[in-house]
Amino acid sequence: MGVRLAYRIRSLTHAYDGNTVLDIPELDIPAGEILLFAGPNGSGKTTLLSILALLRAPSEGRVYLNGIRCTEDPDLELRRMVTLVHQKPVLFSTSVRNNLAYGLKTRGMAAREIDRRVRSIAEEMQLAALIDKHARKLSGGESQRVILARALVLETPILLLDEPTNSLDEAYRPVLERLLHRLHRERGTTIIVSTHDAHFLASTRGRLLRMARGRVLDSPAAWVRNAPLSDMDP
């Protein structure tokens, strides 16, 4: 019996205004994997994540999520298997509490359960003191913690993070890493991260694939790491 795949990508290309920004002939991402895409700006990491998040359809090729082919207008239940944390920390103009509860409310969860989960994630991400503050009054670092918490609280089977440490204060990086590893260990969450943060790469275990000019440079089967790499040069 083969490995269960979170994603199966075949002949994927994506172009903006005739310029190909993504070209991935074949890539399998097993369920429960931590996969790190490293590469410079413009290497196609963000475009790839937005395709994996089902926010846009590729120009050509096929993407299968959990064995189901993703279309231009994917089913809501399929979309709810994935959460993407954008690189840009954009919060809804309401309280931190409402931001954290947003995704849970869309799933029609009971108010009591929403409250419990929101409190729990706020404690873990050290946001409890900010819970009733308006999101627009937060600092950049605080906003980043809220957008991470807003995604983590959903506990979706697949979590996509686009440069998650960009605006994150140094002190909170270990908190994020701890949470990601716990999600992976306890819930088997598939975690896909795009980053060019050498520290994050060094301290996070997982398969590393380097990208440049829209292509994956490493062979898809390559480089399963069992220990943090400190000598990585992304």
Next chain:
Amino acid sequence: MGDLGQSLTEAVGMILRADADVMTIVGASLRFSLSSTVIASLIGIPSGIALATSRLRIRPLLEDLLNTLLAVPTVVVGLFVYTLIMSRGPLGRFDLLFSPAAIILGQTVLIIPLVASLACSSVSVVDPVIRETARTLGAGRLRTTLTIASEAQAALLVACITAFGRVIGEIGISLILGGNILGYTRTITTAISLQTSKGEFALGLALGIILLSVAFVINGTVRRLGRRSPWA
């Protein structure tokens, strides 16, 4: 100058003692304008949001059409609605002509494009990441749209207030469709027009001062809300 001074004094006196005619006319104007603004907002805001969030190829054409309708004179809208509700018109059997309902209908037709156009603009400038964030957090189409609208709420309110400002000061529709009947369809602007033609300036001036005050309040409100809108 003497006449103007005397008329102004009389006008201020009428306002201070809450003259019955002034209050009736102001009350009717506010009722008609508020009603048409509410109805136009209920139609125009969802239409504008739908247009802004749609992927229709003809969206630019529809936006141009909306913006063109903004320039239509009130008398033309009045004439158009008149042909609909006159006794031989398609809505003639409802006997609406020269009634408050006719004025409200005409004013609503006038400002729906304005509300829709401003709603479309205000939603269009909401950060696209908001939409993607709502979707990636599991929101369906309706909830995503409501979230985007919520981000533009100050600008949407500005759209409603601007529309109210447009109808409170219009005269063509009120005159053609309302018939300027005292205590029934006479509005601030039609009353000013009538009083001026009769050479009786005091009531006209009193109403003019009230209209200016309303405009002042509207502008102040729009400016304050505008600071909080995505346009700012």
